[in-house]
Amino acid sequence: MQKLIKDALQEIQQASNLQELKNVEVKYLGRSGLITDLLKTLKDLSTEEKRTKGQEIQEIKKSFTENYLIAEKKLQKQAIEEKLTKEFFDITFNEINPQRSQQKGSLHPLSILQKEVEEIFSEMGFEVADGPEVESEYYNFEALNIPAHHPARDMQDTFFLNCPTDKKQGQLVLRTHTSPVQIRMMEKYGAPLRLIVPGRVFRYEATDATHDSTFNQVEGLLIDKNISLAHLKGLMQEFLKRFFKEEATVRFRPGYFPFVEPGIEMDMLWTKNGKSKWLEVMGAGMVHPNVLKAGGLDSNKYQGWAFGFGLTRFALLRYNIDGIRSLHSNDLRYLKQF
Numbered sequence: 523m524q525k526l527i528k529d530a531l532q533e534i535q536q537a538s539n540l541q542e543l544k545n546v547e548v549k550y551l552g553r554s555g556l557i558t559d560l561l562k563t564l565k566d567l568s569t570e571e572k573r574t575k576g577q578e579i580q581e582i583k584k585s586f587t588e589n590y591l592i593a594e595k596k597l598q599k600q601a602i603e604e605k606l607t608k609e610f611f612d613i614t615f616n617e618i619n620p621q622r623s624q625q626k627g628s629l630h631p632l633s634i635l636q637k638e639v640e641e642i643f644s645e646m647g648f649e650v651a652d653g654p655e656v657e658s659e660y661y662n663f664e665a666l667n668i669p670a671h672h673p674a675r676d677m678q679d680t681f682f683l684n685c686p687t688d689k690k691q692g693q694l695v696l697r698t699h700t701s702p703v704q705i706r707m708m709e710k711y712g713a714p715l716r717l718i719v720p721g722r723v724f725r726y727e728a729t730d731a732t733h734d735s736t737f738n739q740v741e742g743l744l745i746d747k748n749i750s751l752a753h754l755k756g757l758m759q760e761f762l763k764r765f766f767k768e769e770a771t772v773r774f775r776p777g778y779f780p781f782v783e784p785g786i787e788m789d790m791l792w793t794k795n796g797k798s799k800w801l802e803v804m805g806a807g808m809v810h811p812n813v814l815k816a817g818g819l820d821s822n823k824y825q826g827w828a829f830g831f832g833l834t835r836f837a838l839l840r841y842n843i844d845g846i847r848s849l850h851s852n853d854l855r856y857l858k859q860f
């Protein structure tokens with residue numbers, strides 16, 4: 523037994539890494555290890571022998587374990603040091619190689635502008651509302667005084683969804699404008715109302731520098747008693763001053779939308795490369811009595827106006843962007859400018 527413990531401690535000392543040390547442990551304390559085997563012999567001894575031998579073997583085991591733990595600690599430390607010298611980790615690597623560094627995200631220009639619009643209108647007492655991008659024909663057209671087969675349905679080329687439909691709601695469509703949310707809000711909150719609805723809209727149409735098939739609009743709706751278009755004109759001028767941070771040159775002209783009467787359109791002067799031209803940015807008007815009725819309101823008691831402007835068009839003017847589609851570019855070098 524003396525030789526056994528002497529050999530064991532020597533082997534522990536000689537182990538040059540953690541694996542070798544583990545092997546020593548298995549050799550002596552494993553399931554059929556030398557010390558384990560000794561313990562197994564105890565059962566054949568007399569009670570007296572069991573006591574003395576048992577104590578001796580336990581001492582051997584204790585001494586083995588103590589020495590094992592000391593050696594293990596030493597070898598663990600040695601392993602870490604070896605790793606640190608072998609594996610060189612350069613914490614300045616990304617700074618010296620900026621192209622490898624993590625790209626930091628930023629808000630999309632349209633999100634930045636939407637937030638600004640929401641802030642300006644909130645300051646003027648408007649709520650910010652939301653509605654679904656997948657709409658029914660009922661909300662997108664019917665309730666807005668555009669019945670089936672009305673020629674105005676062709677004013678906004680529509681993406682139809684191939685989904686089961688219900689008779690009253692009609693087919694599902696990707697909303698062509700934010701105006702359906704007018705009806706949803708009238709139904710939900712009644713009158714008076716004072717809200718804006720920023721959102722994405724979709725049209726099945728050819729794209730060019732000022733037209734995209736997915737773009738952002740902001741709807742505005744004010745319903746109360748004794749409301750006139752003069753309120754809208756004043757409010758728009760104030761909004762434009764705050765949004766563009768300078769006096770914007772705009773003109774109002776008559777416009778036709780079945781959901782307003784009378785209807786107007788607003789153009790804004792767009793100066794690019796020394797040349798100026800009018801860009802249509804907004805449709806608006808007094809909410810049609812049929813629309814108030816569809817929303818469940820008494821058109822004899824309440825009036826209101828509504829507007830819908832193209833936030834994407836405002837982005838062209840604010841940032842002096844050439845083509846509207848670059849706003850949907852996923853090129854970070856482009857998007858980072860804003």
Ligand code: FA5
Binds near residue numbers: 785
């Ligand atoms: C409408 O969508 C009406 N719902 C607006 C409205 C609301 C009128 C409430 C009356 C009362 P229009 O189709 O003209 O109208 O679009 C409104 C604005 O969206 C346009 O003035 C323009 O700024 C923008 N717009 C329209 N089509 C596109 C397009 N393809 N790409 C980018 N912007 C567009």
